[in-house]
Amino acid sequence: MRIERTAKTVIAGLMSVACLASVAACGPGSSSNKANTETEAVSTDLGDTKYELKLWDGAGLKTFDDQLIEAFQKKYPNITIKATYDPDNTSQQNGPRIISAADTPDIARITDINSAVRGNHVVNLDAYADAYGWKLPDSQTQVYRVGSDGKIGSGSLYAVPDGVSMTGLYWNRKVAKSLGITEAPTTIEQLEADMKKATDAGTLAMMMPAKEGGTSYIYQALLTSYEGRDAVQDWILQKDGATFSTDGALKAAKQIKGWQDAGYFSSDALALDGSTALSRFCNGEALFFPSGSWYSASINDALGDDAGWVAFPGVHEGEESAASNAVTAFGIPVNAKHKNAAAAFLNFLQSEEARQIAVNNGYPPIGEGDAPSTDNQLLAQVLSSYESLVKSGNTTDYINNATAGIQASAIIPGFQSLLDGTMTPQQFVDSIQKQYAKETK
Numbered sequence: 236m237r238i239e240r241t242a243k244t245v246i247a248g249l250m251s252v253a254c255l256a257s258v259a260a261c262g263p264g265s266s267s268n269k270a271n272t273e274t275e276a277v278s279t280d281l282g283d284t285k286y287e288l289k290l291w292d293g294a295g296l297k298t299f300d301d302q303l304i305e306a307f308q309k310k311y312p313n314i315t316i317k318a319t320y321d322p323d324n325t326s327q328q329n330g331p332r333i334i335s336a337a338d339t340p341d342i343a344r345i346t347d348i349n350s351a352v353r354g355n356h357v358v359n360l361d362a363y364a365d366a367y368g369w370k371l372p373d374s375q376t377q378v379y380r381v382g383s384d385g386k387i388g389s390g391s392l393y394a395v396p397d398g399v400s401m402t403g404l405y406w407n408r409k410v411a412k413s414l415g416i417t418e419a420p421t422t423i424e425q426l427e428a429d430m431k432k433a434t435d436a437g438t439l440a441m442m443m444p445a446k447e448g449g450t451s452y453i454y455q456a457l458l459t460s461y462e463g464r465d466a467v468q469d470w471i472l473q474k475d476g477a478t479f480s481t482d483g484a485l486k487a488a489k490q491i492k493g494w495q496d497a498g499y500f501s502s503d504a505l506a507l508d509g510s511t512a513l514s515r516f517c518n519g520e521a522l523f524f525p526s527g528s529w530y531s532a533s534i535n536d537a538l539g540d541d542a543g544w545v546a547f548p549g550v551h552e553g554e555e556s557a558a559s560n561a562v563t564a565f566g567i568p569v570n571a572k573h574k575n576a577a578a579a580f581l582n583f584l585q586s587e588e589a590r591q592i593a594v595n596n597g598y599p600p601i602g603e604g605d606a607p608s609t610d611n612q613l614l615a616q617v618l619s620s621y622e623s624l625v626k627s628g629n630t631t632d633y634i635n636n637a638t639a640g641i642q643a644s645a646i647i648p649g650f651q652s653l654l655d656g657t658m659t660p661q662q663f664v665d666s667i668q669k670q671y672a673k674e675t676k
Contacts, residue, residue, distance in 0.1 A: 275573075275574045275575060277362040277363060277366055277575065277578075278366075278575050279366050279367060279575075279578075279579070279582075281311065281313065281314070281575060281576055281579060282313075283313055284313060285313050285314075285315075286313060286314045286315070286573050286576040287314075287315045287316075287317065287573075288314060288315070288316045288317070288340075288341040288342060288573055288576055288577060288580070289316075289317055289318075289319065289339075289340040289341050289342070290304070290316050290317070290318040290319070290340055290341070290342040290343070290565075290580075291318070291319050291320070291321070291333055291340040291342070291343045291344060292318065292320055292321075292326075292343075292344045292563055292565075293320060293321060293322070293323040293326040293344060293563070294320040294321065294322050294323055294326075295323045296320075296562065296563055297318070297320055298596065299397070299398070299562065299592070299593070299596045299598075300318055300320075300397075300563075301318070302592045302595070302596070303397065303583075303584070303589055303592055304316045304318060306583075306588055306589065306592060307579075307580055307583045307589075310583065310588075311576075311579060314576055314579070314580075316342070316580070319340070321333075326344065326346060327346045327347075327639075329346075330343075330344060330345070330346030330347060331346065331347055331350045331351065331354075331356070334351060334356045334357060334566070334568040334570075335354060335356040335568070335570070336570065337570060338570075339568040339570040339571060340568065340571070341567065341568070341571040341572060341573050341574070341576065341577040342565050342566075342567065342571075342577045342580055342581070343565065343566060343567075343568055344563045344564065344565060344566075345357060345379070345393065345394045345564050345565070345566040347639070348378065348379055348381060348387060348393060348394065348564075349381075349387065351393065351566065352381045352385070352393055353385060355569060356568055356569055356570075357393050357394070357566045357567065357568055357569060358393070358566065358567040358568070358569055358571070358574060359391045359392070359393060360391070360392045360393060360394075360395070360566070360567070360578070360581070361391045361392060363578040363581065363582070364392055367578075367582045369392075369395075369582070369585060370602075370603075371395070371396075371585065371601060371602060372602070372603055372625050372628075373628070374559075374624075374625055374628055374630050375396055375399065375561075375601050375602075375625075376392055376395075376396075377389070377468070377472075378471075378472065378560065378564075378632050379392060379393055379394035379395070379396075379561075379564050379566075380392055380393070381393060386472070386473075386474070387472045387473065388468075388469075388472040388474065393566055394561075394564035394565060394566040395564065395565055395566075395581040395584055395585070395601075396560075396561030396562065396563070396564050396565075396584070396601045397561065397562055397563050397564075397565060397584050397589070397593065397601070398561070398562040398563075398593035398596070398598030398599065398600060398601060399528075399559050399560070399561060399562065399593075399598060399599040399600070399601060399621065400527055400528050400529055400559060400560065400561075400562055400598060400599075401527065401528050401546075401557045401558065401559035401599060401617070401620075401621055401624070401630070402452045402455070402456070402525065402526065402527050402528075402547070402557050402558045402559070402633075403525075403526075403527070403528065403544055403545060403546050403547060403557055403617065403620060404419070404420075404426075404453075404523055404524070404525050404544070404545050404546070404547055404548075405516065405523065405524040405525075405526060405530070405534055405542065405543065405544055406419050406522060406523050406524075406543045406544070406545070407516070407519060407521070407522060407523075407538060407541055407542070407543070408540070408541045408542070408543050409519065409538075409541040410433075410438060410519060410521070410522045410541075411429075411522060411543075413436075413438075414429075414432050414433055414436055414438065414522065415432070416429055416432065416522075419543055419545040420545075420548050421545075421548050421552045421553075421555075422548050422549065422550065422551060422552055423457065423460060423548055423549065423550055425548065426523075426548055427494075429522065429523075430494065430497075430499045430522070430523070431497070431499075433499075433522045434497065434498050434499055438521070438522060439500075439501055439520055439521040439522070440494075440498075440499040440500075440521065440522055440523060441453075441494070441499050441500055441521060441522070441523040441524070441525065442500075442501065442507075442512045442515055442516045442520065442521035442523070442524040443500035443501065443504040443507065443512070443525070444504070444507045444508055444509045444511070444512035444526075445500070445504040445505050445507060445650055445651060445654055446505060446506055446507055446508045446651075447508050447509055447647065448635065448642060448646050448647040448650060449507075449509055449512065449525070449526065450491065450650040450653075450654065451633070451634060451635055451646055451650065452525045452526060452527070452547075452558065453491070453525040453547065454487055454488070454491050454650070455467070455558050455631070455633070455634050456525075456547030456548075456549075456556055456557070456558075457486075457487035457490055457491070458483055458484055458487045458634070459547075459549075459556040459629070459631060460483075460487075460547075460549040460550050460554065460556065461482070461483030461484075461486050461487055461550070462481055462483030462484065463483075464556065464628070464629050464630070464631055466481070466483070467631045467634070468631045468632065470634075470637060470671075471631060471632045471633070471634060471636060471637045472632075473637070473638075473675050478668060479664060479667045479668040479671060480664060480665065480668045481664075484664045484667075485660055485661060485664050488653060488660035488661075488663050488664055489660045491650075491653065491654070492653055492654070492656075492660055495654045500654070501521075504654060505651055505654060505655060509526070512524065512526070513526070513530055513533060513534070516534065517533065517534060517537035517538060518537075519538070525547070528597065528598065528599065528614075528617045528621075529597065529598075531544070531597055531611060531613045531614045531617050532597050532611060532614070534613055535611050535612065535613035535614065538613075539612075540612060542612075542613045543613075543616065544613055544616040544617050544620060545616075545620060546620045546621075546623070546624060554629070555620070555623070555624065555627075555629065556624070556629045556630065556631075557620070557621075557624055557629075557630050558630065558631055558632065558633045558634070559599075559621070559624070559630045559631075559632075560632050560633060560636070561601075562593070562598050565580070565581060565584065567581070584601065585601060585602055587607070590602060590606075590607050591607040591608075593607075594606065594607040594608075594609050594614070594618065595609070597611075597614060599617060599618055599621040599622075600618075603625060605622075606618035606619070606621075606622055634646070637671060638670070638671055638674035638675060639674065640670065640674055641667070641670050641671060641674065644670050645666055645667050645669075645670035645671075646667065649663050649666050649667055650663075652666075
């Protein structure tokens, strides 16, 4: 599960139990037999042939997907797309089965690129990229590329994002003004000075939702600043020799613990979930809120022009960073019946029309160039920030995505233990690497 969806998902309940009890009942797939693997010559000319495609995604993206599908069908009136959705909290589990089924969708969210490519369940998109002339930034495709050695991070392309989510630092301009702060921090040193000023004045410096692992957002920014973008991304991509046991990881952990001890986070941070933290920040109860772009609409509605956003500041000015990844990464299962028509949809995701739809739904668009327009002034700040990061390349995937189990098994409990003092910073770092090693051996 992608962490941004974890933060925003409100759909849960009995369907997840039904999926666990009978996986064949959830989603369009029901068999691992390969029924439609015959070769279809790559072509961008679909003619007037009637196609009916199936698309599969998580339920939380239904509104976004419906708008994309509607616009695509207007452009291709001979193509109809019927979408099915799994609850967001089960899609990660169901994804590998769905894309390997005999009656697989033609277009599907790729939840585990490792197993998809290793099992030969997803189409190599290189031929389509050449045919259509796709030019997506490396920062948006790196985690969906796999080499001939089976390693993620370079090589052939297997999925295309529909939009992007990213982390960053929300700040309340009204609260800042009351403290004599007129600009957002551009360095870690300035951030610390602003938090100290807020705390000294009796104002909560940073709304920290530590219950669900939200501490990882600001921690990862510190880690990227101290270790460098490539070192962090290599670890997430499970590159040979990559390790979490670094001086930068320890320094970042010590800094987070120091901020907790200085009172920069609320006293109930360990019990604070994302939605409660959002509500309190929207009520003007803190200067800063490290979170994701998925909250921009809610915060803009609540704070209006008082709402601000910046990418996480680095050690020096101009070294901003963020974690980001796809809202959904769509691929074409090998068993898909209509691969060329499915590829036309992936191509459409990169169009200006689709980019505008992404922005209308609160997501930075894929591709390069000027961002589409928006009436949401806060989202406009997010888009400008992301545009700069695409140029600098200083983004990584989420550390929470490094392995399938690291979020629940190490990151959430690790940050809680770090903040409450039951783990030292060194023990915290060791616990993350231990879980990582366990899952990647």
